[in-house]
Amino acid sequence: MRRPLCYRPVLFPTxxxxxxxxxxxxxxxxxxxxxxxxxxxxxxxxxxxxxxTETLPVGQRPRGLLxxxxxxxxxxxxxxxxxxxxxxxxxxxxxxELPSGKDPxxxxxxxxxxxxxxxNEDDALVTVIDTETDKVLGQINVGIxxxxxxxxxxxxxxxxxxxxxxxxxxxxxxxxTLADSTLVDQRPRFVEFNQDGSRLWASAEIGGTVTIxxxxxxxxxxxxxxQIKGVHPDKxxxxxxxxxxxxxxxxxxxxxxxHVAVIDAKTYEVLDYLLVGRRVWQLAxxxxxxxxxxxxxVSGDVSVIDTKTLKVLKSVKVGRYPWGVxxxx
Amino acid sequence: xHQSAPLALTCLLALATALCSAFASAAxxxxxxxxxxxxxxYRPDPGPLLSNIIPEPADAGLQxxxxxxxxxxxxxxxxxxxxxLASTHVDSPEALxxxxxxxxxxxxxxxxxxxxxxxxxxxxAALPDSLLFxxxxxxxxxxxxxxxxxxxxxxxxRAMLADALAQFLVLRKWQRALLVVGQxxxxxxxxxxxxxxxxxxxxxxxxxxxxxxxNDQRRSAQADMPLFTQTAEYDVVLVADERGDFGEYLPYQTxxxxxxxxxxxxxxxGWHKTVETFGAAQLxxxxxxxxxxxMNDRDFAAWMAVRSIASAVSKLRQAEPRALQxxxxxxxxxxxxxxxxxxxxxxxxxxxxxxxxLVQPRALVSTSPQEGFLHPFNEMDSLGFDKPEVTCxxx
Numbered sequence: 107m108r109r110p111l112c113y114r115p116v117l118f119p120t121x122x123x124x125x126x127x128x129x130x131x132x133x134x135x136x137x138x139x140x141x142x143x144x145x146x147x148x149x150x151x152x153x154x155x156x157x158x159t160e161t162l163p164v165g166q167r168p169r170g171l172l173x174x175x176x177x178x179x180x181x182x183x184x185x186x187x188x189x190x191x192x193x194x195x196x197x198x199x200x201x202x203e204l205p206s207g208k209d210p211x212x213x214x215x216x217x218x219x220x221x222x223x224x225x226n227e228d229d230a231l232v233t234v235i236d237t238e239t240d241k242v243l244g245q246i247n248v249g250i251x252x253x254x255x256x257x258x259x260x261x262x263x264x265x266x267x268x269x270x271x272x273x274x275x276x277x278x279x280x281x282x283t284l285a286d287s288t289l290v291d292q293r294p295r296f297v298e299f300n301q302d303g304s305r306l307w308a309s310a311e312i313g314g315t316v317t318i319x320x321x322x323x324x325x326x327x328x329x330x331x332x333q334i335k336g337v338h339p340d341k342x343x344x345x346x347x348x349x350x351x352x353x354x355x356x357x358x359x360x361x362x363x364x365h366v367a368v369i370d371a372k373t374y375e376v377l378d379y380l381l382v383g384r385r386v387w388q389l390a391x392x393x394x395x396x397x398x399x400x401x402x403x404v405s406g407d408v409s410v411i412d413t414k415t416l417k418v419l420k421s422v423k424v425g426r427y428p429w430g431v432x433x434x435x
Numbered sequence: 436x437h438q439s440a441p442l443a444l445t446c447l448l449a450l451a452t453a454l455c456s457a458f459a460s461a462a463x464x465x466x467x468x469x470x471x472x473x474x475x476x477y478r479p480d481p482g483p484l485l486s487n488i489i490p491e492p493a494d495a496g497l498q499x500x501x502x503x504x505x506x507x508x509x510x511x512x513x514x515x516x517x518x519x520l521a522s523t524h525v526d527s528p529e530a531l532x533x534x535x536x537x538x539x540x541x542x543x544x545x546x547x548x549x550x551x552x553x554x555x556x557x558x559x560a561a562l563p564d565s566l567l568f569x570x571x572x573x574x575x576x577x578x579x580x581x582x583x584x585x586x587x588x589x590x591x592x593r594a595m596l597a598d599a600l601a602q603f604l605v606l607r608k609w610q611r612a613l614l615v616v617g618q619x620x621x622x623x624x625x626x627x628x629x630x631x632x633x634x635x636x637x638x639x640x641x642x643x644x645x646x647x648x649x650n651d652q653r654r655s656a657q658a659d660m661p662l663f664t665q666t667a668e669y670d671v672v673l674v675a676d677e678r679g680d681f682g683e684y685l686p687y688q689t690x691x692x693x694x695x696x697x698x699x700x701x702x703x704x705g706w707h708k709t710v711e712t713f714g715a716a717q718l719x720x721x722x723x724x725x726x727x728x729x730m731n732d733r734d735f736a737a738w739m740a741v742r743s744i745a746s747a748v749s750k751l752r753q754a755e756p757r758a759l760q761x762x763x764x765x766x767x768x769x770x771x772x773x774x775x776x777x778x779x780x781x782x783x784x785x786x787x788x789x790x791x792x793l794v795q796p797r798a799l800v801s802t803s804p805q806e807g808f809l810h811p812f813n814e815m816d817s818l819g820f821d822k823p824e825v826t827c828x829x830x
C-alpha cells in the first residue's frame with residue numbers, strides 16, 4: 107500500500123513511455139487505474155485530461171488493486187474468479203494469475219516486492235503468495251471476513267482486519283504466523299501504516315471511527331469520530347485511508363456520508379469534510395501527491411481532490427461500482 | 436462447499452487452541468467465559484394452503500442462530516469467550532414452555548425465541564430473570580401496548596414492514612390502493628398495520644375486500660382475481676396473506692393492470708437473498724455454505740439476536756442478562772447488520788431499528804426509510820412505533 111513516490115523508475119521513460127503514448131495518446135501524464143466491481147473491468151483515467159481513455163476487461167468482481175514497486179505490474183483481486191490477476195502495465199495484458207485462495211478482496215505487498223498478503227473474505231484466511239515463484243508461502247487463520255491488509259514499511263508486520271470479528275490481526279512476517287490481535291470498533295475495513303511505520307491507522311465502518319495505534323506497543327493511541335453537518339451519524343462509515351508522505355494530512359473516505367474527511371496527521375484534529383460522490387470507498391494519490399482520487403461506489407464516478415486547496419476539482423464517470431484505485435506515473 | 440465448512444471450523448478450533456496456549460505463557464491465565472444461548476422454536480401449522488408449491492424451510496431461524504454462534508466464536512476465541520447454542524424445536528406451546536424451563540434449570544439465561552406472540556408472552560412471564568430475543572413474532576401489540584420488559588425484538592414488526600412499504604408507495608406516487616385481506620388473525624393484523632401505515636403517510640384506500648374463497652367453483656383462484664379486484668380505480672393492490680394462501684395469484688390478475696404489494700408481489704421484509712450491498716454478500720455466502728439454502732428474514736432475525744448478545748458480551752466481558760440489555764438499549768453499541776446503517780434497539784420498546792428491504796422474488800426494489808421521510812432523531816424511527824406512540828412501560 108505504500109505509494110510509489112520514491113520508486114519513480116529510471117527505466118520508465120525508455121521502456122514504457124512509448125507503449126503508453128501509443129495506448130493513451132499522452133506521453134507524460136499519470137494514469138489512474140480503477141476497478142469496477144460490477145462491470146468486471148478497469149477504467150483508465152488520463153490524469154492530465156481527467157478523462158477515461160481505456161476500459162479493460164478483467165476477472166469477475168475486481169476489487170483491490172496494487173502496483174509492484176517498479177509500477178510495471180498491476181495486481182488485481184478478481185474476487186468472484188477466486189484469483190489475483192497480474193497485469194503488465196505496459197501492454198495491458200494479464201500475464202499470469204496467482205493462487206490467491208477464495209474470494210480475495212484486499213491485499214498488500216511486502217517491502218521485498220515479492221510476498222503478497224491476500225485476505226480471503228469467505229474463508230477467514232490470509233494467504234501469502236510469493237509473486238516470483240507463484241507459490242503459496244502460508245495461510246494464516248484470522249477472524250471472520252478478513253478485509254483490510256497492510257504491511258509495515260520495515261516489513262515486520264502484516265496487519266489484517268476482520269470485519270465480523272472486529273479485530274486487527276498482527277501477522278509476524280518472519281514466521282507467517284499470527285502474533286497478536288487487537289479489538290477495535292465494529293466492522294474494521296482498512297489499515298494503513300504511516301511513512302515511518304510507527305503508527306497504524308484503522309477504519310471501522312459500523313463503529314464510525316478511525317483508530318490510531320502505536321505499532322511498537324500495539325496499543326490504541328486515539329479514536330477519531332466524525333460529525334458532518336446535515337449528515338446523520340449512522341451514515342458516517344469510514345473505509346479507505348491515505349496518509350500524505352509529508353506527514354501533514356490523513357484523508358478518510360466516509361462511505362455513504364459522501365464525504366472525505368481531512369485530518370491533521372500530527373494533532374489528529376479533523377480539519378474539513380469534502381463532498382464527493384455517493385458511497386466513497388477507496389483513495390489514491392497522484393505521483394506528486396498534488397491530487398487525491400476517490401472512488402464513489404454508488405454514483406459510479408471518481409472524484410479528483412486538490413490536496414493543496416482541499417477542493418474537489420472534478421468528478422470522472424467510470425464503470426459500475428468503482429472500488430479500488432491506483433496511479434501509475 | 437458443504438464439506439469445507441466443518442473442515443474450516445476444525446482448523447479454526449485447532450488454531451484457537453494453539454493461540455490460547457501461546458497467550459497463556461505471555462499473560463496471566465484468564466478464565467474462559469462460557470456464554471450459553473437457548474434457541475426455542477415452535478411454529479404452529481399454518482393449515483392447508485392453496486399456494487403450497489414452494490414451502491418455507493423447516494429450519495428457518497435456527498440456521499441463522501447457528502451461523503451467528505460460529506461468527507461470534509471467531510471473536511470469542513481471541514477474547515476467551517465461548518458461545519454455544521442449545522436448540523429445541525417442539526410442536527406445541529406447552530412443550531415450548533417446558534423446554535424453556537428445562538434450559539433455564541441448566542443455567543441458561545439468554546434465549547432466542549422463534550414462536551408466535553402468545554408463546555413469547557408466556558416465556559417472558561415464566562423467565563423473568565432472563566433476556567429473550569423475539570426472532571419469530573411480528574406482533575404489533577408487543578411493541579406498542581403490551582411491552583415485555585425482558586424481551587428485545589430483532590424481527591421487524593408488521594408496523595415497520597407496512598411503514599416501509601407505504602413510504603415507497605408515496606415515493607412512487609401510488610396514492611390509491613385496494614386492500615385485499617385473508618381470513619386468519621395474522622392476516623387481519625397485517626391489514627391493520629397497512630391501514631395504519633397508509634393513514635400515516637397519506638395513501639388513500641379506495642376499497643377493502645376479504646378473500647373468502649367462496650368464488651365461483653367453475654373458476655380457479657387465478658381466474659377469479661380479475662373480477663374480485665374490480666373496484667374503484669387504484670394505483671396498487673395491497674395484499675395481507677401472511678401464510679401465502681391466495682396472494683400469489685394476485686399479481687398480473689388484477690382488474691386494472693397495477694402492481695401488487697404487501698405479503699406478495701413487492702414485499703417488505705427483514706432480509707432477502709437479493710440484499711447484497713454493505714458486506715451482505717459475504718453473510719449470504721457464509722449462510723448458503725452452511726445451510727445449503729438462501730437466508731430468509733427469520734434466519735436474519737435469529738442471527739441478529741445472537742450477534743447482539745455476542746457484541747454486548749465482547750464489550751462488557753460478561754453475560755449478565757440485565758447488563759447486556761442495558762447496553763443494547765443504550766446508544767453505546769452500534770450493531771453491524773450488513774444493512775448500511777448502524778443498528779440499535781429502541782429504548783422505548785426494545786425493537787431493533789433497521790432498514791427494511793423491499794423486494795420482488797429476484798431483485799431488491801428499494802430500501803426504506805426512503806429519502807425525504809425525516810425524523811427529529813433517527814430516520815429509521817419513521818418505521819414502526821415511535822416513542823410517543825408506545826403506551827406501555829419498557830423495559
